[in-house]
Amino acid sequence: xxxxxxxxxLVVCSALAVAxxxxxxxxxxxxxxxxxxxxxxxxxDRRTAEELFSGLTADAATPEGVRAxxxxxxxVVQRAMGKTAASTAAFQKAMQSAGRDVQVTRLLVxxxxxVAPDRxxxxxxxxxxxxxxxxGATDPHPSIQWPGPGPQGVRSAFANVDPVTxxxxxxxxxxxxxxLLVTWRPGRSGPFAVPGFxxxxxxxxxxxxxxxLDFVIHSGVGGVVADWSRWPRLTVKASSVPxxxxxxxxxxxxxxxxxxxxxxxxxxxxxxxxxxxxVRGRTYGGPLINLHLLTADLVDxxxxxxxxxxxxxxxxxxxxxxxxxxxxxxxxxxRVSNRPAMEVLDLVLASHDLVATRTSAPxxxxxxxxxxxCKLADVGGEAVDLSALMRPxxxxx
Numbered sequence: 001x002x003x004x005x006x007x008x009x010l011v012v013c014s015a016l017a018v019a020x021x022x023x024x025x026x027x028x029x030x031x032x033x034x035x036x037x038x039x040x041x042x043x044x045d046r047r048t049a050e051e052l053f054s055g056l057t058a059d060a061a062t063p064e065g066v067r068a069x070x071x072x073x074x075x076v077v078q079r080a081m082g083k084t085a086a087s088t089a090a091f092q093k094a095m096q097s098a099g100r101d102v103q104v105t106r107l108l109v110x111x112x113x114x115v116a117p118d119r120x121x122x123x124x125x126x127x128x129x130x131x132x133x134x135x136g137a138t139d140p141h142p143s144i145q146w147p148g149p150g151p152q153g154v155r156s157a158f159a160n161v162d163p164v165t166x167x168x169x170x171x172x173x174x175x176x177x178x179x180l181l182v183t184w185r186p187g188r189s190g191p192f193a194v195p196g197f198x199x200x201x202x203x204x205x206x207x208x209x210x211x212x213l214d215f216v217i218h219s220g221v222g223g224v225v226a227d228w229s230r231w232p233r234l235t236v237k238a239s240s241v242p243x244x245x246x247x248x249x250x251x252x253x254x255x256x257x258x259x260x261x262x263x264x265x266x267x268x269x270x271x272x273x274x275x276x277x278x279v280r281g282r283t284y285g286g287p288l289i290n291l292h293l294l295t296a297d298l299v300d301x302x303x304x305x306x307x308x309x310x311x312x313x314x315x316x317x318x319x320x321x322x323x324x325x326x327x328x329x330x331x332x333x334x335r336v337s338n339r340p341a342m343e344v345l346d347l348v349l350a351s352h353d354l355v356a357t358r359t360s361a362p363x364x365x366x367x368x369x370x371x372x373x374c375k376l377a378d379v380g381g382e383a384v385d386l387s388a389l390m391r392p393x394x395x396x397x
Contacts, residue, residue, distance in 0.1 A: 072111055105127075166238045286340050320369050
């Protein structure tokens, strides 16, 4: 046992010796100095890491791509050392560097936002991101401005600045958003157990104000394909980042926005946000329900959950015969508490750009209302206002 402890001690001492050696001993190729700088940063020897990365940026022999990476890493180290102005200058130089490429830009946005979208989206996005001052000249900390309109009013809607830490690589966007909004623990079975979340922090709790929200995620966020590996993904490398900052960057980096209506949060691609308008202002009756659904099947027979469907569930709850068109597919992600079932059904349809029209189903019970569920483009008649089918009971006889 003592020999093992001595061996481990020698390994640690050797690593520290590399990071803390004299400048002359650190001389070498740019590959060696970059490796030594990363090791020093990992070991917490920020002074040595700063020297190495700074030396690489000043050396005329350093390749431009390496110089750009060293500038990003220098900015990270100096930020940790409290050198705000120097850190900002390093990030700005990295952004302006001729050697900045797709990988260096990804490293930069992860350093500043803690978030990067999947490789497919990033391949078309990386060259259009911009470095800006977060709140003007009084705040020297730089931030990333993602392309496109992005979410509006995150900080006014969510004042939650509780620091959060995540270390997740290429996880599906929809399950991540679900877990960000719902108290969840690793190891849960069933539809909550989506692969890729082994490093989910067990201590994470959504902010108190968020825990009380109902939410619906539009199907356009995740798509309708059954293969999880083809879903839009993101990488989250955040350390003590304010919750609302992280939420904003997760949305913005994936072209998403939100609508917050009372205690209902609707998340969708910016171009799909108008889908919620058809539900706004309606008053629904019928039984109140509670539902927590993560990528549940809209219709029967969809992998990876071939049994049951959300539309089948609403048939059981409302006693309406729901007849989906044969070409429908999709997955439902939401959390609702004590909401009228017809309102939740309307939200499900809105989140898939679907509508209901009256139809006759040959197998329906006489006197039962049958509703065809179809795409907006295929409606071919007048859409049914679901709030009119089951009015709330009057409080007075």
